[in-house]
Amino acid sequence: MELEDVPGVGAKTAERLRELDEPVETLRRGDVAAVASLPGISTGRAARIVRGAIRARHDDPGGFLATDRAREVSDAVLGLLQERAVTTHAKRRLATLYPTASASRIAEVSAFAERAREREIDPAVLDALADVSPVERPGDVTVRDRCLATADAETYREAQAAFPELSVEVVEDARGLADLARGYASVVALDEAFAGVAVEGDVTVDPRAVEHPEEHVPERTLAFFATNRASLRAAAAVHRRAGVEAPIELDTLEDALDDLAADGSVAGDEELGRLSTAVDDLDAAVSTAESVANDALRGAIEERDVTIEGADLLSLVERGAGVDSLLSRELADEYAAAIGAAREHVADALALRDDEIEIATRIFGDEPTYPVERREEAVSRLREELVAERDRRAAKRKRDLAGRLADLRAGATDLVRDALELDVELAVARFCEEYDCTAAERAGTGFEIEGGRSPLLDVAFDEVEPVDYGVDGVALLSGVNSGGKTSTLDLVAVVVVLAHMGLPVPAESARVPAVEELHYHAKSQGTLDAGAFESTLRDFAALAGGADAKCVLVDELESITEPGASAKIVAGILEALHGAGATGVFVSHLAGEIRGAADYDVDVDGIRAVGLEGGELVVERSPEKDLLARSTPELIVEKLAGESDDPGFYEDLLEKFGADGT
Numbered sequence: 299m300e301l302e303d304v305p306g307v308g309a310k311t312a313e314r315l316r317e318l319d320e321p322v323e324t325l326r327r328g329d330v331a332a333v334a335s336l337p338g339i340s341t342g343r344a345a346r347i348v349r350g351a352i353r354a355r356h357d358d359p360g361g362f363l364a365t366d367r368a369r370e371v372s373d374a375v376l377g378l379l380q381e382r383a384v385t386t387h388a389k390r391r392l393a394t395l396y397p398t399a400s401a402s403r404i405a406e407v408s409a410f411a412e413r414a415r416e417r418e419i420d421p422a423v424l425d426a427l428a429d430v431s432p433v434e435r436p437g438d439v440t441v442r443d444r445c446l447a448t449a450d451a452e453t454y455r456e457a458q459a460a461f462p463e464l465s466v467e468v469v470e471d472a473r474g475l476a477d478l479a480r481g482y483a484s485v486v487a488l489d490e491a492f493a494g495v496a497v498e499g500d501v502t503v504d505p506r507a508v509e510h511p512e513e514h515v516p517e518r519t520l521a522f523f524a525t526n527r528a529s530l531r532a533a534a535a536v537h538r539r540a541g542v543e544a545p546i547e548l549d550t551l552e553d554a555l556d557d558l559a560a561d562g563s564v565a566g567d568e569e570l571g572r573l574s575t576a577v578d579d580l581d582a583a584v585s586t587a588e589s590v591a592n593d594a595l596r597g598a599i600e601e602r603d604v605t606i607e608g609a610d611l612l613s614l615v616e617r618g619a620g621v622d623s624l625l626s627r628e629l630a631d632e633y634a635a636a637i638g639a640a641r642e643h644v645a646d647a648l649a650l651r652d653d654e655i656e657i658a659t660r661i662f663g664d665e666p667t668y669p670v671e672r673r674e675e676a677v678s679r680l681r682e683e684l685v686a687e688r689d690r691r692a693a694k695r696k697r698d699l700a701g702r703l704a705d706l707r708a709g710a711t712d713l714v715r716d717a718l719e720l721d722v723e724l725a726v727a728r729f730c731e732e733y734d735c736t737a738a739e740r741a742g743t744g745f746e747i748e749g750g751r752s753p754l755l756d757v758a759f760d761e762v763e764p765v766d767y768g769v770d771g772v773a774l775l776s777g778v779n780s781g782g783k784t785s786t787l788d789l790v791a792v793v794v795v796l797a798h799m800g801l802p803v804p805a806e807s808a809r810v811p812a813v814e815e816l817h818y819h820a821k822s823q824g825t826l827d828a829g830a831f832e833s834t835l836r837d838f839a840a841l842a843g844g845a846d847a848k849c850v851l852v853d854e855l856e857s858i859t860e861p862g863a864s865a866k867i868v869a870g871i872l873e874a875l876h877g878a879g880a881t882g883v884f885v886s887h888l889a890g891e892i893r894g895a896a897d898y899d900v901d902v903d904g905i906r907a908v909g910l911e912g913g914e915l916v917v918e919r920s921p922e923k924d925l926l927a928r929s930t931p932e933l934i935v936e937k938l939a940g941e942s943d944d945p946g947f948y949e950d951l952l953e954k955f956g957a958d959g960t
């Protein structure tokens with residue numbers, strides 16, 4: 299399939315889609331989230347594009363939902379499915395389910411739904427899913443202490459493309475390489491010609507570096523895992539909890555993730571932690587050590603009476619010598635103790651190793667001075683040593699960890715994808731369980747629903763009374779006000795929509811016709827003006843004339859114009875649909891008149907009121923075949939006739955109801 303073959307995808311959108319790693323595969327998978335991640339493509343548009351791709355794959359012309367109300371019902375059903383998904387990704391994926399006439403698409407979704415229904419619904423899995431989100435690309439990584447070097451222009455271009463994280467330098471010869479090695483902690487030479495060239499510094503030669511860039515940029519692998527750490531952990535938890543097979547060894551992944559900090563550095567390495575802290579705390583530790591020594595020395599001097607011989611005093615004054623010599627003579631021991639304490643402080647505070655202590659010792663000299671001062675060059679030397687050791691260790695640990703993680707990358711992506719897919723399946727499983735669904739049969743004309751319960755009703759689902767209803771061809775449905783006629787149409791629409799999505803339906807059993815279009819006309823809000831009336835008539839003319847198999851549900855069409863005219867118009871529409879072999883239900887309060895005006899024997903079904911209880915109608919929700927149900931006014935007149943001491947007036951009225959059959 300070419301991207302441009304997808305309905306709604308023009309050259310510009312196709313170009314956008316090509317920014318995805320595998321655009322065609324992404325569309326095939328129905329990955330709305332991936333499509334929506336592209337700049338300028340909204341979630342709604344992404345869902346339409348993916349649906350378009352599905353349609354292209356199934357050669358499906360679309361257009362199943364032929365009216366606003368049909369679309370509303372479909373959206374409402376989808377909303378109920380989406381409510382049961384935990385992740386945004388799954389909600390978006392569910393938006394690719396749509397009713398269709400394509401048998402192959404319906405079969406595809408049915409197979410998926412069957413698998414989904416086998417999933418066990420475990421709240422702990424749903425909890426774990428909350429932290430799973432699609433794998434993201436890490437932000438741009440820049441590595442400054444490493445560079446690549448080549449003398450060749452072509453290699454230079456290749457390396458720039460393969461290593462966006464590193465700078466690539468052009469060098470003429472070994473001298474150029476040596477210059478680079480002074481400026482960077484490590485240099486990778488890309489030309490065979492540099493093999494064997496002796497250059498000081500961390501220089502390696504790897505002419506095949508572009509073939510395995512991750513080895514030279516472990517940061518790339520680490521950034522991927524650091525960015526997706528939370529989601530990967532959650533996806534692993536989902537797999538564990540759900541007991542589903544994972545595409546990678548979960549322990550291995552989790553152990554490796556334990557060693558990775560959120561910023562992509564290596565975590566949990568004590569030695570690296572020690573070195574990093576030592577570098578950070580070096581200045582502070584040396585300052586404190588100075589204070590330690592000076593405080594000790596000041597104390598010692600203050601406590602001491604110094605006797606000085608005249609000759610010495612003269613020598614001091616004449617030579618302008620400092621008191622240092624006096625210090626060394628009089629307080630040599632105290633000085634040694636103070637310096638010892640300072641050195642010990644540095645070693646302890648920074649947790650230095652023996653070889654580092656050796657360098658640290660030189661920070662404070664043995665020659666007595668007061669006040670005691672650090673030797674800056676010794677401090678710098680120690681800092682360089684610690685920084686070099688820290689960087690060496692970090693680089694090695696990074697390489698090791700990246701090596702462990704690199705092999706897990708493809709599996710990790712699949713792990714997250716599988717967890718998200720499980721969310722889609724669990725949403726379908728929950729929908730089916732919570733609405734007691736069964737697979738519907740699509741065959742014949744007319745429909746047969748047993749124990750159907752509409753999830754769109756305004757009452758709690760467990761209070762919905764199951765409805766049995768079936769029609770052959772096109773029937774009229776009569777019934778008292780608020781008897782449940784509209785709700786019955788909704789139920790039929792829900793069942794037809796779900797069955798054509800390929801999903802189970804909320805009924806004990808159901809057969810619906812395989813149709814190409816669902817036309818559901820909601821009750822109009824009152825008499826239409828001439829223009830609107832004309833266009834409604836045109837719609838029905840087109841509907842009655844088309845050759846496609848249809849399901850037509852119409853709620854009280856009579857209210858569009860005067861009752862007398864309405865009955866004739868509806869009768870005419872019924873005749874045309876009957877002739878076209880359509881399946882349909884027309885709810886009407888004028889069922890008697892319509893039947894009278896039609897030129898064939900129209901089936902009239904009725905929702906029967908079994909009585910009035912405390913002013914409330916008690917109805918039998920399942921329509922009865924071949925019943926012209928009595929209207930609410932008739933029921934009230936009948937009730938009054940029964941209750942009145944002088945029922946004459948009411949009985950006359952009742953006779954009139956009987957006379958015109960309504």
Ligand SMILES: Nc1ncnc2c1ncn2[C@@H]1O[C@H](COP(=O)(O)OP(=O)(O)OP(=O)(O)O)[C@@H](O)[C@H]1O
Binds near residue numbers: 757761765782783919
């Ligand atoms: N199967 C059912 N189970 C429980 N309650 C129902 C059922 N069907 C309908 N109802 C309740 O009855 C109310 C009225 O239903 P509905 O609007 O379908 O009646 P109607 O016959 O179309 O009314 P009208 O003639 O006024 O258009 C619903 O809002 C709902 O509360």
